[in-house]
Each structure stands twice: as C-alpha cells, then as structure tokens.
Amino acid sequence: xxxxxxxxxxxxxxxxxxxxxxxxxxxxxxxxxxxxxxxxxxxxxxxxxxxxxxxxxxxxxxxxxxxxxxxxxxxxxxxxxxxxxxxxxxxxxxxxxxxxxxxxxxxxxxxxxxxxxxxxxxxxxxxxxxxxxxxxxxxxxxxxxxxxxxxxxxxxxxxxxxxxxxxxxxxxxxxxxxxxxxxxxxxxxxxxxxxxxxxxxxxxxxxxxxxxxxxxxxxxxxxxxxxxxxxxxxxxxxxxxxxxxxxxxxxxxxxxxxxxxxxxxxxxxxxxxxxxxxxxxxxxxxxxxxxxxxxxxxxxxxxxxxxxxxxxxxxxx
Ligand SMILES: Nc1ncnc2c1ncn2[C@@H]1O[C@H](COP(=O)(O)OP(=O)(O)O)[C@@H](O)[C@H]1O
Ligand SMILES: [Mg+2]
Numbered sequence: 001x002x003x004x005x006x007x008x009x010x011x012x013x014x015x016x017x018x019x020x021x022x023x024x025x026x027x028x029x030x031x032x033x034x035x036x037x038x039x040x041x042x043x044x045x046x047x048x049x050x051x052x053x054x055x056x057x058x059x060x061x062x063x064x065x066x067x068x069x070x071x072x073x074x075x076x077x078x079x080x081x082x083x084x085x086x087x088x089x090x091x092x093x094x095x096x097x098x099x100x101x102x103x104x105x106x107x108x109x110x111x112x113x114x115x116x117x118x119x120x121x122x123x124x125x126x127x128x129x130x131x132x133x134x135x136x137x138x139x140x141x142x143x144x145x146x147x148x149x150x151x152x153x154x155x156x157x158x159x160x161x162x163x164x165x166x167x168x169x170x171x172x173x174x175x176x177x178x179x180x181x182x183x184x185x186x187x188x189x190x191x192x193x194x195x196x197x198x199x200x201x202x203x204x205x206x207x208x209x210x211x212x213x214x215x216x217x218x219x220x221x222x223x224x225x226x227x228x229x230x231x232x233x234x235x236x237x238x239x240x241x242x243x244x245x246x247x248x249x250x251x252x253x254x255x256x257x258x259x260x261x262x263x264x265x266x267x268x269x270x271x272x273x274x275x276x277x278x279x280x281x282x283x284x285x286x287x288x289x290x291x292x293x294x295x296x297x298x299x300x301x302x303x304x305x306x307x308x309x310x311x312x313x314x315x316x317x
Contacts, residue, residue: 001032001033001034001035001068002033002034002035002036002069002070002159002160002191003031003032003033003039003056003067003068003069003070003160003191003193004031004032004033004067004068005029005030005031005032005056005065005066005067005069005074006030006065006066006067007028007029007030007064007065007066008026008028008029008030008031008052008056008062008064008065008067009024009026009027009028009029009063009065010024010025010026010048010051010055010060010062010063011023011024011025011063012025024215025048025051025215026048026051026052026055026062026215027048027214027215027216028064028215028216029048029052029065029210029212029215029216029217030217031052031056031210031217033191033193033208034191034208035189035191036186036189036190036191037186037191037192037207037208038182038183038192038194038205038206038207039191039192039193039206039207039208039209039210040194040195040196040201040202040205040206040208040209040210041053041193041194041195041196041209041210041212042195042196042197042199042202042206042209042210042211042212042298042302042310043195043197043211043212043213043310044197044213044310045197047212047213047214047215048212048214048215048216049164049165049195049197049212050090050164050165050195051215052195052212053087053162053164053193053195055067055074056069056074056162056193057081057082057085057087057162058074058078058081058082059087061075062074062075069081069084069085069160070084070085070159070160072084083111084158084159084160085158085159085160085161085162086153086154086156086158086160086161086162087153087161087162087164088149088150088152088153088161088162088163088164088166089149089164090164090165090168090195092145092146092148092149093149093152094137094145094148094149094152095137096136096137096138097136097137097138098136098137099133099134099136099137100124100129100132100133100134100135100137100140100151101120101124101133101134103137103148103152104119104120104123104124104151104152104155105117105120107152107155107156108120108155108156111155111156112156113155113156119155119156119157120155122155123151123154123155124151126151126154126181127147127148127150127151127181128147129147129148129151132144132148142169142170143170143171143174146166146167146169146170146174146178147174147178150163150166150178150181154185158190159189159190159191160190160191160193161185161190161191161192161193162193162194163182163192163193163194163195164194164195165194165195165196165197166178166182166194166196167179167196167198167201168196168197175201179201179204179205182194182205183205186207194206197310199297199298199299199302199310199311202223202298203223203297203298206223207222208220208221208222209221209222209223209226211226211298211301211302211305213302213305213306218302218305218306219301219302219305223298226298226301227295227296227297227298227300227301229301232267232268232269232270232295232296233266233267233268233269233270233271233293233294233295233296234264234265234266234267234270234293234294234295234296234300235264235265235267235270235273235274235277235291235292235293236262236263236264236291236292236293236294237262237263237264237265237281237290237291238261238262238263238288238289238290238291239261239263239281239286239287239288239289240261240286240287240289241286241287242258242259242260242261242262242263243258244284244286245263245281245286246258246263246265248280248281248286249263249265249277249280249281252265252267252273252276252277252280253265253266253267254266254267254268255304257303257304257307259309261289264300264303265277266296266300266304270293271293274291274293278291298310299311
C-alpha cells in the first residue's frame with residue numbers, strides 16, 4: 001500500500017481583533033491508497049482536502065493520527081517520505097521571473113537528480129513545454145503555468161505524486177489533456193493522489209475515491225461502486241407537498257431525499273416504478289408539477305451522504 005492513514009486530525013486556530021477562532025479542518029480521516037492507482041479526494045471548498053494532502057506530504061504536522069506514506073512513518077521518517085514524493089500545490093508555484101527550464105533544472109538539482117538537464121528535458125517533452133521552456137514565467141497562460149507546475153512536481157520521477165486540484169481553472173481541452181497525462185503516469189507506475197471538487201473529474205479519472213465533507217470521509221470506493229450503492233435511478237419530483245409525497249412513495253424507494261418542494265426517489269429500476277408512483281400520487285391527490293428520471297451520479301451519492309448537493313455548494317462550476 002502506498003498510503004495508509006488512520007485518524008488524521010488538524011485544527012487551526014486563528015486570532016483576530018474579534019478573538020480567537022478554531023476550525024476543525026480535518027476530523028479523523030482514514031485513507032488507503034494502493035500502489036499504482038489514481039486516488040481522488042472529492043469534496044466542496046473547505047472540506048479539508050488541502051489540509052489532508054499537506055499532512056500526508058509532511059508539510060504540516062497532524063494533531064492526531066498515524067500514517068505510512070511510501071513505506072515510511074509520517075511522523076518518524078518525514079525525510080524518507082519527502083524523497084519519494086512530488087507535490088503540486090493548488091496555487092501552482094511557478095516563478096514569474098525565471099523560465100520553466102531554469103526552474104526545472106533548479107528543482108532537479110535540489111532533489112539530487114543524477115542528470116538534471118536530461119530530467120528537465122524529459123518533463124518538458126511530457127508536458128509539451130519545449131516551445132515555452134525559455135520564456136519568463138510571467139508570459140505564460142494559466143493552463144501553461146499549470147503544466148509547468150506539474151513538470152516541477154515530476155522532474156525527479158517520484159513514485160508518489162500529490163496533485164491539489166490540478167485542473168481547477170483549466171479550459172476543457174487542457175483538462176482533457178491533463179487527464180490523459182495523469183493516466184499515462186499511472187500506467188507507468190506512479191501513484192497519484194489528487195483532490196478535486198469536480199464530480200465529472202472524480203468519475204472519469206479516479207480509480208477509487210473518498211468523498212469528504214466537513215473534514216470527514218463520508219463515502220469511499222470506486223466511482224462505480226459508489227454509484228451502485230445508491231442503485232440505478234433517481235426520480236426527481238416537484239410536488240405541492242413533497243413531504244407527504246415521500247411518505248406515500250416510500251414503498252418504491254430505496255431511499256428518498258427532501259429538498260424544499262423537490263423530492264428525490266432512488267430506485268433500482270426507475271422506469272418500471274414510475275407509472276405506479278404517478279398513480280399513487282394521483283390517488284392521494286398530490287399535485288405534481290414536474291418529474292425527471294436520471295441515472296444516479298456521484299452527486300446523488302454526495303447528496304445522500306451529506307444532505308446537500310455538491311453542485312449547490314458553489315464548488316462545482
Ligand atoms: N492555515 C490555516 N489557518 C486557518 N484555517 C485554515 C488554514 N488552512 C485551512 N483552514 C480552514 O480549514 C478548513 C479546510 O480547509 P482546506 O483544507 O483548505 O479545504 P479544501 O482544500 O477542501 O477547500 C477551511 O475551513 C479553511 O478555512
Ligand atoms: Mg484546497
């Protein structure tokens with residue numbers, strides 16, 4: 001196993017004129033990441049993704065909990081761990097004043113790479129940066145800077161790569177390219193732990209994932225098993241009296257969720273259940289304004305586990 005973490009916790013205390021305030025950023029997180037997989041940490045802004053990654057990357061110390069990362073103890077052998085990982089922060093970390101090539105050479109030397117020039121050349125090629133290699137960082141676009149920061153995280157070919165929201169702010173084309181590159185790295189044996197607030201990204205890219213909210217893991221598994229857990233279909237009904245609707249439709253549902261005048265009914269076979277459901281509503285005199293039938297998505301998993309939609313948290317654009 002590449003990462004085996006148990007009970008990680010981190011509380012921040014900030015002081016201002018109004019007094020001190022504590023935030024429990026991570027409240028007991030367990031993670032098991034296998035060698036050679038792409039593992040996703042999916043959650044809205046403020047869920048504790050960055051804090052979790054920074055603890056596992058030895059950048060901040062946990063208040064409690066234990067972990068082994070790349071075969072070494074997080075608390076006792078941080079230096080051994082650092083030698084084996086690459087870390088690309090949410091903000092990036094590309095220097096505006098120097099060129100990508102110079103920054104890559106510097107990073108390669110810092111990590112003690114045997115042939116820094118060759119290593120820099122290799123990642124410049126991997127991330128299609130050859131033509132940008134000798135331009136100052138400040139002249140690069142957001143997507144180009146992202147690629148440089150990824151190259152910086154990989155120049156020493158670490159077996160474990162941490163990517164904190166690697167595709168935030170990228171256009172769809174650049175995002176698709178980056179997904180391809182991350183998959184290539186995985187196929188070549190790199191273990192990738194990435195955070196994201198994009199449902200589509202977690203679904204399409206990750207072999208397994210943990211859904212986090214308010215500093216805890218609320219669900220864990222492959223995208224497929226997480227979705228199957230909630231059965232196949234979700235029927236969304238807009239009703240005059242959704243609470244009453246939930247009561248009378250209970251027999252058809254694996255699970256129901258109320259959201260204002262919306263009622264979501266999770267069912268194994270929505271198409272089959274729908275006609276009887278509509279008849280039942282009519283029999284009870286419940287006015288129906290609209291109805292939609294969809295396959296359940298990771299957002300439904302998030303909704304079922306936390307009571308709110310990842311799309312409504314303002315995180316998933
Ligand atoms: N250095 C810090 N000082 C104070 N609060 C912090 C600090 N870092 C993170 N937090 C708080 O901890 C919570 C989790 O933050 P973070 O781990 O950055 O979440 P995410 O990456 O999922 O958006 C948030 O409420 C955030 O404001
Ligand atoms: Mg973050």
